[in-house]
Amino acid sequence: MQVVPTDRKGPVSVTHQHLLTAIGTLLADGRVRPSQGRLRILDIGCGDGQLIDFLHDRLTRTFPDLAIELHGFDIGEQGYNDGGQFHTATQMLAARHPGIAWADRISMISDAEAWRYPSGYFDIALSNQVLEHVADLAAFLAELHRCLAPAGMSLHLFPLAQSIVEAHCQTPFAHWIRDFDRRVNWIALLSRMGVGAYRRHRKVLGHDTPRQHAVETAKYIQCWTHYRTFNAIADQCSRTSLAASSGLTNGLFIAKLRGMLKLRPLGRYRRSRLPGVDWLGFMIGRYLSSSTLVIAPVSYDIGRRIAAEKAANTLRRAA
Ligand SMILES: C[S@@+](CC[C@H](N)C(=O)[O-])C[C@H]1O[C@@H](n2cnc3c(N)ncnc32)[C@H](O)[C@@H]1O
Structure with missing residues (x-):
């Protein structure tokens, strides 16, 4: 062939x-x-x-x-x-x-x-x-x-x-953390440090603050990924x-x-x-x-x- x-x-x-x-x-x-x-x-x-x-x-x-x-x-x-x-x-x-x-x-x-x-x-x-x-x-x-x-x-x-990096928010370990509040805190912390998709999602999705980005991203991971x-x-x-x-x-x-x-x-x-x-x-x-x-x-x-x-x-x- x-x-x-x-x-x-x-x-x-x-x-x-x-x-x-x-x-x-x-x-x-x-x-x-x-x-x-x-x-x-x-x-x-x-x-x-x-x-x-x-x-x-x-x-x-x-x-x-x-x-x-x-x-x-x-x-x-x-x-x-x-x-x-x-x-x-x-x-x-x-x-x-x-x-x-x-x-x-x-x-x-x-x-x-x-x-x-x-x-x-x-x-x-x-x-x-x-x-x-x-x-x-x-x-x-x-x-x-x-x-x-x-x-x-x-x-x-x-x-x-x-996979170490959660592909949709480009944040390491975000999907490994099953506790919702801890996941939010983790994504917010890394977003403040410039790690992940916060900058892009601020422009594209209107996530105004790292905290808002973290909450929305944690919800996305919770609802749409398996x-x-x-x-x-x-x-x-x-x-x-x-x-x-x-x-x-x-x-x-x-x-x-x-x-x-x-x-x-x-x-x-x-x-x-x-x-x-x-x-x-x-x-x-x-x-x-x-x-x-x-x-x-x-x-x-x-x-x-x-x-x-x-x-x-x-x-x-x-x-
Ligand atoms: C990240 S997108 C990838 C889309 C496309 N394959 C690509 O590479 O651009 C994930 C896609 O999976 C689809 N999807 C989710 N669950 C599905 C299912 N049970 N059966 C078929 N498609 C599904 C979604 O609707 C969405 O279009």
Whole structure:
């Protein structure tokens, strides 16, 4: 399988590039294939549609012989509706990639609703900075499993509970502190010291004082984020017949480093030949930045195993 090209025009989001390279890796390794004559990709929590725009552009140029179909949805509860992002995303995609019925490909649903796709529809599902916002992980994973093809895979880039800096307020440890008042005091203290997003949020969100910023930020963290550990997610996955792996996490650091050094982005990631390096990268990386989880359906034919063991026992007794 061909790998994703490395040409680049204009600035590219490092997370988008990383997800493109991660898709290239799954394709190049033969871990995912178009299952119904086309490669169907779903962007879960697609926001303003920029990732869909980027992936459509790069993937169709890289795989001209492959029918690639990108879809996306977001939920209304978290501001997608109020902010008009749904229409903006659809219009932007229609202008950038005419001839595709984007209004049918991009949808807005309620968090309580089932995803509007037939079962087994997607070969790849991905999400960027979404899982830390998902309130009902069990429902999310059940829908993910239902919508993925049996040999499909999903990629999720998001901060785990261990990440030191709370991504939305750029304040270290703000999400580790569960006591609301202590969290407010901590964010206010750091804001006064110039640490975090206070200056930006004063301009953008009208947070007049460090104290007001701290209260509003603590409320945001409380109401709209759900940080989880890898183990909590893996446990929930196993209850949904899904398997979670962290092996592509290092890719984000590679993509960031290559971007800083102005090197061409990679078309695919390769596993480290040194044992333990990928694992160590994840163990350290989850504190420093977003992690990348691959979540895929898993099943095991227990009947075949029992039959094989019975047959072996019968042979042994007969011998
Ligand atoms: C930080 S934004 C990221 C948006 C977009 N993926 C991006 O990279 O720009 C988080 C997004 O997750 C969405 N979201 C939260 N919970 C969700 C859920 N249960 N299912 C789908 N999307 C969800 C929100 O509506 C929001 O658009």
